[in-house]
Amino acid sequence: MDWLNTLNLTFGELIGVYTAAYVLAALGLAVHFGFTGLLNFGQAAFAALGAYGYSIATLSFHWPWWAAVLAGLGASGIFGLLLGIPTLRLRADYLAIVTIAAAQALRYAFSASAYTDVTGGSNGLSEFGDSFYKLNPIPKGRYELGFTSMSENEIFIRLVGWGLVILGAFFLFFLTRSPWGRVLKGIREDEDAVRSLGKNVFAYKMQALVIGGVFASFGGMIFVMSSQTNQPSTWGTNFTFMIWTILLLGGAATILGPIVGGMTFFALLMFTQSIMEGLVNMGWLPFLDIAQVGQIRFLLVGLVLMLLVIFRPQGMFGNKKELQFNG
Amino acid sequence: MANQIAIGAVEPGCKKVDPILVASNVTRQFGGLTAVNVEHLEIPRGQITALIGPNGAGKTTLFNLLTGFDKPNTGEWTFEGKNLAGVSSYKVARMGMIRTFQLTKALSLLTVIDNMRLGSQDQPGEGFLRSWLRPAWRHREAVITEKADGLLKRFKLDAKREDYAAALSGGQRKLLEMARALMSDPKLVMLDEPMAGVNPALTQSLLEHIKDLKSNGTTVLFVEHDMHMVRHISDWVIVMAEGKVVAEGPPAEVMKNPAVIDAYLGAHANTDLGEVEIGSAKEGN
Numbered sequence: 001m002d003w004l005n006t007l008n009l010t011f012g013e014l015i016g017v018y019t020a021a022y023v024l025a026a027l028g029l030a031v032h033f034g035f036t037g038l039l040n041f042g043q044a045a046f047a048a049l050g051a052y053g054y055s056i057a058t059l060s061f062h063w064p065w066w067a068a069v070l071a072g073l074g075a076s077g078i079f080g081l082l083l084g085i086p087t088l089r090l091r092a093d094y095l096a097i098v099t100i101a102a103a104q105a106l107r108y109a110f111s112a113s114a115y116t117d118v119t120g121g122s123n124g125l126s127e128f129g130d131s132f133y134k135l136n137p138i139p140k141g142r143y144e145l146g147f148t149s150m151s152e153n154e155i156f157i158r159l160v161g162w163g164l165v166i167l168g169a170f171f172l173f174f175l176t177r178s179p180w181g182r183v184l185k186g187i188r189e190d191e192d193a194v195r196s197l198g199k200n201v202f203a204y205k206m207q208a209l210v211i212g213g214v215f216a217s218f219g220g221m222i223f224v225m226s227s228q229t230n231q232p233s234t235w236g237t238n239f240t241f242m243i244w245t246i247l248l249l250g251g252a253a254t255i256l257g258p259i260v261g262g263m264t265f266f267a268l269l270m271f272t273q274s275i276m277e278g279l280v281n282m283g284w285l286p287f288l289d290i291a292q293v294g295q296i297r298f299l300l301v302g303l304v305l306m307l308l309v310i311f312r313p314q315g316m317f318g319n320k321k322e323l324q325f326n327g
Numbered sequence: 328m329a330n331q332i333a334i335g336a337v338e339p340g341c342k343k344v345d346p347i348l349v350a351s352n353v354t355r356q357f358g359g360l361t362a363v364n365v366e367h368l369e370i371p372r373g374q375i376t377a378l379i380g381p382n383g384a385g386k387t388t389l390f391n392l393l394t395g396f397d398k399p400n401t402g403e404w405t406f407e408g409k410n411l412a413g414v415s416s417y418k419v420a421r422m423g424m425i426r427t428f429q430l431t432k433a434l435s436l437l438t439v440i441d442n443m444r445l446g447s448q449d450q451p452g453e454g455f456l457r458s459w460l461r462p463a464w465r466h467r468e469a470v471i472t473e474k475a476d477g478l479l480k481r482f483k484l485d486a487k488r489e490d491y492a493a494a495l496s497g498g499q500r501k502l503l504e505m506a507r508a509l510m511s512d513p514k515l516v517m518l519d520e521p522m523a524g525v526n527p528a529l530t531q532s533l534l535e536h537i538k539d540l541k542s543n544g545t546t547v548l549f550v551e552h553d554m555h556m557v558r559h560i561s562d563w564v565i566v567m568a569e570g571k572v573v574a575e576g577p578p579a580e581v582m583k584n585p586a587v588i589d590a591y592l593g594a595h596a597n598t599d600l601g602e603v604e605i606g607s608a609k610e611g612n
Contacts, residue, residue, distance in 0.1 A: 171459070179450045179468065180458030186434050186445050192396065193432035193504075198420035198448045198511065207455050 006274040008147040013266040017154075020161030021047075021223035022266070026246040026258035027168050028215030034252035035176055036208040037188030039092050042083075042099030043216050043243050045106045048235035049075040050217030051224040052110060052119065058128040060118055065131040069221065076217035079106075080210040088205045103240065111232035124231035132225060154226075161222040165259060168215060172255050175211075184208055185253075216243075245305045251315030260316060265301075273297050332371045332563055337580070339572045340367035347372035347515055347546050348393070348424075353402030354570075355388055362388045363399070364570040370515070375537060375547045377557040377578070380567035381590055386550045387429055389567070390519055394426045395419045407514065421448060423514035429523065429550070433500040435493035439484060442492050442503055443475035444468070446510025475510065482506045482536065498525040505536065509545075516540060518549040522556055534560055558582065566590060 013019055025047050032038040053072030057063040063071065083102055087095045109115070111122040119125065138152040150158075175181055183204055186194040191201045224230040242265075250261020276293045279285045288296065308315070334342040346369035355363040363385040370376050378386050391397035393404060395416035403412040406424055420426075434442050444450075450471060451457050452464025479485040482502045487495060492503060501521060508516055521537070522530055537560055540547050551557055557564060557578060564581040566574040568590035574581055581587055 174459040174461070178458035178461070179444070179452035179464055180455055182437070182441055182445055183453050185437055185441075189434035189436055190432045193428070193434060194445065195396075195416045196394070196420055196426050196428070196432070197446050197507065198417050198425075199445075199453070200417050 002278065006271065006278070009274050010267045010271045011147050013270040014263045015158055015162065016266060017157050017161050017222060017226035019262050019266045020158070020165055021219040022243060022246055023165050023259050023262035024161075024168060024219030024222065025216040025243045026250070026262055027165070027172060027255070028212035028219070029243050029247050030252060030255070030258050031172065031184075031208050031212035031215065033247065034254065034257075035181065035188060036184045036205060037092060038088075038205060038209060038212075039096035040099045040209070040212070041096050041237075041240055041244075042101075042103030043212075044235040044237065044239040045099070045103035046076045046079060046213040046216035047220030047223065047239065048103075048106060048110065048232075049079050050220035051230045051235075052125075053217070054221045055125040055128040055224065055230045056118055058131065059125055065135065068128075068131075072221050073214050073217050076213045076220075077210050080213040081206065084206045084209045088202055088209065100237065100240075103235070104237070107232050107235050110235070119232075120230075122232060124229060124234075126229040128230070129225055129228040157222070157226045160225075164218050164222065168218070169255050169259060176255065180204075188253075242301075245301060245308075248305065248308055248313075248315055251318030253319075254315070254317040257315050257317040264316070268304075269297055269301065272300060332374060332577075337576045339575055340365075341369070341575065343369040343371045345372045346370060348404065348406050348548075350393065350404035351402060353389070353392055353399050353404060355385075355392055355397065355399045361570050363392060365389065365402070365567075365572055368565070368572055370546065370548055371563055372546050373541065373544060374562040375541050375549070375560055376563045376565060377561035378548060378550045378565050378567065379552070379554075379557055379587075380573075383569075384567040384590070385570040386567055387519055388570075390426060390517055390550065393419075394424065394517065396426075420511075423511070424517065425508040425511060425513040425515070426517040427501075427504045427508055427519055427521065429519040431497070431500040431504050433492035433495065433503050436491055438489055439479065439492055439495070439503060440472070440475055440488045442507050443479060443510055444471050446507035447471045447474070448511040471510075478506045478509055481539075483532065498529045501525050502529070502533065502536075505533070509540070513545065515546045515548065518547065520550050520552070522551055522553050530556070554582070 025043050028046065029040060029043050032040040050072040053075035054068045057068035057071035058065075083098060087098045110119050113121045115121070133153050133156065136152055136156040138155055140152050142149050142151055143155060176184070183194060183199050186199070187201055187204055195201050223234070246261045246265050247258055249265055250257025250259065273293055276285065276288070276296065277290055280288050280290055280293060332343055334344055348370040350365060350368045353363060353365045354361060378389070380386055388397065392399045392402070393411070395411070395414055395418070399412075403410065405411060406419070406422060409422065411419060434445065437445070450464060450467050452468065457463040476485065476488070479488060482505070484499060484502060484506065487499065492500065495503060501524070505518065505521060518537070521533060525533060534556060537547055537549070561578050564575060564578045565572055566581060566584070566587050568586070573586045573590060574584045576584070
């Protein structure tokens with residue numbers, strides 16, 4: 001077995017583009033669920049709108065990169081508003097049902113053949129990154145980074161993605177430690193109590209929904225920008241549940257949780273895949289072939305998620321004291 | 328004493344010298360059941376008013392209606408002359424009418440001091456746009472925290488300042504909820520069973536706190552089953568039964584009222600419930 005390769009791949013995942021994209025979406029979900037108590041099972045839809053907003057604005061309207069980014073963020077923000085107006089007055093579980101349904105509906109709309117001119121139908125869209133990659137100040141070429149080598153664009157998208165993660169984390173850090181964040185936590189605990197103290201609970205929930213959605217929107221854009229392909233199948237429920245796994249792994253009401261949770265999750269995923277592939281190649285797992293390994297590891301992810309929720313519900317960074325009372 | 332509070336004869340729905348809250352024709356039906364049917368009700372300003380009545384009399388429902396947590400089928404009410412019908416609950420609270428809940432709503436996973444801070448209403452940092460500019464709210468936060476610490480001391484919760492509210496006992500949560508309600512200097516405090524589940528040692532200090540409120544000029548309206556407490560601290564008592572106001576007056580007189588004795592002892596204790604008519608309770612008057 002090639003241990004060096006395994007470690008290289010694992011390390012590559014720690015700073016991977018997809019990792020950064022998922023972490024951004026998980027930070028948004030931390031705002032929704034961890035801090036405000038909103039059960040959003042449609043985070044994939046917010047990310048999809050960011051990705052489609054960007055790629056459609058670029059390909060169909062030939063907007064510059066910054067306008068396309070605003071289009072993506074705007075699409076997610078408006079989606080949050082539309083989703084929130086009818087559901088945020090209802091009990092939390094209704095939001096869960098509506099978000100999961102809305103996310104599925106949106107994905108089908110994007111893959112519908114009727115709008116192929118704009119959305120690319122089930123094939124999706126590609127080659128929309130030119131105006132973004134033109135910003136890349138790194139000279140063309142391949143760079144040796146010790147464990148791997150990357151092109152100038154691969155480095156650039158990683159810098160942008162993780163830069164956004166760091167900026168977003170600081171933004172949330174200040175936000176959640178402010179009186180505004182305190183009201184959100186109050187709503188998570190008991191919204192009627194907060195209402196009785198004179199806070200406009202609906203407005204706060206709406207702000208949280210939109211802000212968390214905007215984080216997912218950035219995540220979606222980073223996700224599709226690395227390969228410059230945006231396919232509707234990406235934005236299924238498994239995208240949402242990966243984000244939930246990352247959030248619960250790291251700790252729902254924390255900022256560092258989603259970041260370290262995301263890195264751990266993808267590193268573990270790559271590590272187990274690499275090891276299992278090695279074992280299959282050596283003939284130690286005769287009941288598996290290489291193609292099945294990819295699926296088996298998701299089975300393991302499900303198992304890990306279950307064990308996590310049962311034995312360590314506060315995640316890696318959650319405050320154990322907070323959880324003692326939920327017994 | 329009655330003459331200082333009421334105008335004219337003391338009877339259900341009588342006018343007050345200086346009412347802070349006036350409600351008329353407030354009804355609330357749940358399916359076929361009329362939970363609340365209040366023709367007229369005035370709460371005297373600056374006094375401690377007790378709202379009593381048997382279980383299911385509609386006391387808590389009336390609380391919910393008056394504070395915007397529930398919508399009535401009919402009715403209108405004013406608070407300090409401002410119309411409140413159809414106003415959402417958080418706006419009611421901002422006008423200075425703060426309530427507590429029968430099932431205590433302490434915010435479990437917030438610390439005691441954060442619970443208190445949340446009770447304050449004019450913190451600019453609670454707005455999203457200013458929340459990440461610490462200088463915009465730091466000063467106000469210090470003022471709020473000082474006030475919160477003062478209240479915690481008064482309610483003997485200062486030792487629990489940094490604990491999660493979930494770590495408090497039931498009685499302490501009642502105290503916390505009441506202290507939190509006082510953070511915004513309300514004009515009218517509505518306490519829903521402040522004594523329920525509070526041990527006798529704490530009861531005495533709670534009573535003192537409620538009396539303190541009155542001496543600070545706050546109007547208090549509370550729901551309670553403990554007759555001893557009602558007699559001890561209230562200036563005025565309103566009795567509800569089957570959704571209606573059946574009696575009101577100074578505590579000593581109300582306790583003698585046959586309608587009240589009826590309501591509490593149960594007018595229908597020995598009646599087959601299938602044949603009960605509301606009129607039959609009135610005949611006892």
